[in-house]
């Protein structure tokens with residue numbers, strides 16, 4: 827049985843670089859300042875609000891990662907949890923997610939939406955498209 831994804835609605839974008847034929851516009855360049863890189867916490871975990879959406883941001887050995895900041899279990903704040911390698915742990919009940927793809931570590935059907943991140947000077951930017 828194929829697991830059900832909880833990824834966010836991409837407006838029909840399939841990730842293959844093509845605009846969907848359904849008439850929706852895919853915004854490929856919607857980079858928004860999230861945090862200052864120089865002020866990123868030592869523990870590698872932070873959060874911000876962009877367009878009213880809480881975004882959790884993590885710094886691992888391979889760079890920054892952003893994902894939806896609300897735990898799908900009961901709404902814990904993932905940006906106030908802890909980071910163990912590439913795994914974020916929710917502070918409320920300990921559910922764990924791979925910050926690189928949002929995948930829950932033991933429930934295949936649970937996946938938190940992730941977002942692209944880039945560094946521009948001292949600005950950490952997130953693409954919510």
Ligand code: FES
Nearest residue numbers: 897900902916919
């Ligand atoms: S709310 Fe995140 S583990 Fe329960």
